Amino acid sequence: MPLAIRFALLAAAVLIAALLSLIIGQRSDVGIGNVLQLLFVDDGSLARSAVVDLRLPRTLIAGLIGINLGLAGLALQAVTRNPLASESVLGINQGAALGVALALVFPALMIGNLDTMAIIGAVVAGAVTFGIAAGLGGRLDSMRLILAGVTVGAFSFAFVRFTFTLEDNLSRLVLSWTSADISAARFDQALPLLFWAAGGLTISTFMAHSFNILALGDGASQGLGVDPRRMRFIGAMLAAVLTGASVAAAGPVMFVGLVIPHLCRLWFGSNHRLLVPAVALGGAGLVLFADVVSKLVRFPYETPLGVICALIGAPYFLYATLRARHMA
Amino acid sequence: MSAVVHVPVRPRSTLRGLVLIAALAVLVIAAALWSLSVGAVPIPTQTIVNTLFTLDGEQQTYIIMKSRLPRMVLALLAGAALALSGAIIQAVIRNPLASPNIIGINSGAALFALVLVLVFPDIPQVWMPLAACIGGLTAAAFVMVVAHYRNLSAIHLALIGVAVGFVFEAGVDYLLIVSNDSESSAPMIWLTGSLWGRTWAHVAVSWLPLVALSAVALLLSYRLDLIALGEATATGLGLNVPRQRLLLLLVATLLASVSVAVVGVMGFIGLMAPHIARRLVGGSHRLMLPVAALVGMLLVVLADGIGRAIAPPIEVSAGILAALIGAPFFIYIMLTTTSEQDS
Numbered sequence: 046m047p048l049a050i051r052f053a054l055l056a057a058a059v060l061i062a063a064l065l066s067l068i069i070g071q072r073s074d075v076g077i078g079n080v081l082q083l084l085f086v087d088d089g090s091l092a093r094s095a096v097v098d099l100r101l102p103r104t105l106i107a108g109l110i111g112i113n114l115g116l117a118g119l120a121l122q123a124v125t126r127n128p129l130a131s132e133s134v135l136g137i138n139q140g141a142a143l144g145v146a147l148a149l150v151f152p153a154l155m156i157g158n159l160d161t162m163a164i165i166g167a168v169v170a171g172a173v174t175f176g177i178a179a180g181l182g183g184r185l186d187s188m189r190l191i192l193a194g195v196t197v198g199a200f201s202f203a204f205v206r207f208t209f210t211l212e213d214n215l216s217r218l219v220l221s222w223t224s225a226d227i228s229a230a231r232f233d234q235a236l237p238l239l240f241w242a243a244g245g246l247t248i249s250t251f252m253a254h255s256f257n258i259l260a261l262g263d264g265a266s267q268g269l270g271v272d273p274r275r276m277r278f279i280g281a282m283l284a285a286v287l288t289g290a291s292v293a294a295a296g297p298v299m300f301v302g303l304v305i306p307h308l309c310r311l312w313f314g315s316n317h318r319l320l321v322p323a324v325a326l327g328g329a330g331l332v333l334f335a336d337v338v339s340k341l342v343r344f345p346y347e348t349p350l351g352v353i354c355a356l357i358g359a360p361y362f363l364y365a366t367l368r369a370r371h372m373a
Numbered sequence: 374m375s376a377v378v379h380v381p382v383r384p385r386s387t388l389r390g391l392v393l394i395a396a397l398a399v400l401v402i403a404a405a406l407w408s409l410s411v412g413a414v415p416i417p418t419q420t421i422v423n424t425l426f427t428l429d430g431e432q433q434t435y436i437i438m439k440s441r442l443p444r445m446v447l448a449l450l451a452g453a454a455l456a457l458s459g460a461i462i463q464a465v466i467r468n469p470l471a472s473p474n475i476i477g478i479n480s481g482a483a484l485f486a487l488v489l490v491l492v493f494p495d496i497p498q499v500w501m502p503l504a505a506c507i508g509g510l511t512a513a514a515f516v517m518v519v520a521h522y523r524n525l526s527a528i529h530l531a532l533i534g535v536a537v538g539f540v541f542e543a544g545v546d547y548l549l550i551v552s553n554d555s556e557s558s559a560p561m562i563w564l565t566g567s568l569w570g571r572t573w574a575h576v577a578v579s580w581l582p583l584v585a586l587s588a589v590a591l592l593l594s595y596r597l598d599l600i601a602l603g604e605a606t607a608t609g610l611g612l613n614v615p616r617q618r619l620l621l622l623l624v625a626t627l628l629a630s631v632s633v634a635v636v637g638v639m640g641f642i643g644l645m646a647p648h649i650a651r652r653l654v655g656g657s658h659r660l661m662l663p664v665a666a667l668v669g670m671l672l673v674v675l676a677d678g679i680g681r682a683i684a685p686p687i688e689v690s691a692g693i694l695a696a697l698i699g700a701p702f703f704i705y706i707m708l709t710t711t712s713e714q715d716s
Contacts, residue, residue: 177704211689355542
């Protein structure tokens with residue numbers, strides 16, 4: 046299949062998922078026939094307000110965190126050359142959640158705003174994971190990297206639960222927040238995400254060539270003028286920032302960054318110049334699809350997005366660990 | 374099976390071991406008494422002793438007998454069970470990173486027990502441990518089958534176990550959300566490994582299987598020593614290694630599953646207790662198993678007590694505290710394991 050058609054199909058899938066995410070809900074007066082009209086023509090009706098004020102921000106957030114998490118996963122897999130690496134497996138997602146939880150429970154600790162706190166948490170967790178993996182030996186052991194990340198994640202999540210337990214008023218929120226319930230999302234959460242996603246896409250596009258060279262191995266890429274250590278640092282920081290922004294807006298959504306780069310590699314090959322746009326589209330598509338499922342699975346009740354993503358992603362992670370036989 | 378040969382640390386003298394067991398027992402009793410005294414209502418030790426032995430003087434029967442004593446008993450039972458389970462699993466699959474939590478048993482047990490509670494809300498407590506055992510066995514069977522057919526490194530096996538745990542946990546999260554109404558907070562607290570709200574009913578359904586399985590585990594300790602010598606040597610000494618492995622893993626899985634049914638997922642206890650015990654008395658399982666059981670009791674009782682003492686009247690789940698201590702411990706074990714493998 047020609048490349049253009051593959052991209053067109055993927056983009057069409059994203060659009061359809063976005064439209065479905067706008068259409069599905071408890072109102073009977075919004076349907077396939079009139080959703081576009083409601084979206085673009087302000088007729089002052091309740092249906093218009095439901096679509097634009099309630100559903101559109103949520104759809105935007107779902108699509109944007111999909112882009113962010115997908116790109117973060119792609120960058121991590123590229124710089125570690127580890128097919129299992131991704132923000133949730135390396136504990137970065139959970140570290141960002143810990144940053145947000147600490148800021149909510151101990152306002153005195155807050156540096157900047159929630160976005161900053163989530164990014165700080167993500168960076169610290171990533172640094173700890175990479176530090177442990179490099180460990181005593183100095184080289185990046187791939188299995189050890191993953192197991193260290195999972196443990197850092199478990200620790201951060203235990204800490205999140207701990208802080209929420211201490212604050213009685215927030216403890217009721219813990220379940221909805223840690224499972225990334227975006228049903229109450231508003232525009233002011235979506236706009237910063239748009240900024241982060243655009244930045245992430247730009248930087249990833251510029252880095253795509255270096256990602257390709259890095260895939261040849263540390264020695265070869267050094268010979269070709271790409272410093273692997275510098276690339277690892279930049280890639281991990283990019284992933285941490287994108288993850289932090291997503292977690293601050295929606296809560297920790299697991300496994301998107303693992304699944305999407307894998308699926309896109311199957312369809313688009315391993316050239317990162319193609320993978321970056323493909324992963325951005327695919328990530329948006331997957332999370333939008335998960336959002337549609339989250340509305341449908343127990344209609345008319347909603348199931349938080351994070352739970353749906355975990356149900357899709359955890360079995361995939363198991364499959365990937367079983368397949369990962371001899372990793373670089 | 375894993376490539377890491379689990380070298381038993383030099384066995385130390387039996388006398389030293391017995392003294393150590395006695396000392397640990399005293400520590401466990403002291404910790405248990407302390408855990409009876411802390412909480413939303415602090416109770417002085419004198420009052421506790423008066424109540425327990427129905428002496429004259431001030432008593433606090435209601436809180437102690439109805440609330441704190443049953444959970445203390447459960448903490449002791451679960452701590453010993455998890456520690457024994459972890460010690461057996463580490464010895465049988467010769468993987469210092471293994472523990473009931475790491476190979477997915479705890480999450481599997483939690484998922485099946487939760488399904489039972491949600492599908493049949495009125496079912497008697499007795500069925501809970503049974504459902505948990507089925508879940509634990511499912512998870513353990515999966516990991517064991519994978520380990521049997523493929524030559525995996527210790528770390529890769531642990532990773533697959535973690536992934537199996539993730540799958541079950543995703544199911545648990547989904548069920549918790551689906552049942553998101555008034556009763557959802559109870560399983561939520563239970564699943565994070567809390568002894569909150571545990572009553573004599575929970576003790577009644579779990580003490581017999583836990584005590585019986587622990588006894589079996591202690592009786593089988595010499596077989597663990599034989600297995601530690603390596604498959605060929607153990608077979609040469611007359612042991613049917615595959616069958617014994619299966620039997621030991623069955624006991625270990627049931628121990629962990631029953632404890633999950635009553636106290637929820639208490640991660641890392643099954644990992645830490647055997648490692649601490651090995652440091653104290655060496656690798657001979659005849660001594661190591663009872664010491665591990667005592668260490669496990671001590672850890673869970675302390676975690677429960679500290680959880681109540683941090684910020685009364687709020688309770689921090691013992692499982693959360695166990696994870697906060699256990700995760701760094703796991704990383705330490707992982708770092709030392711890999712460097713052994715490299716050399």
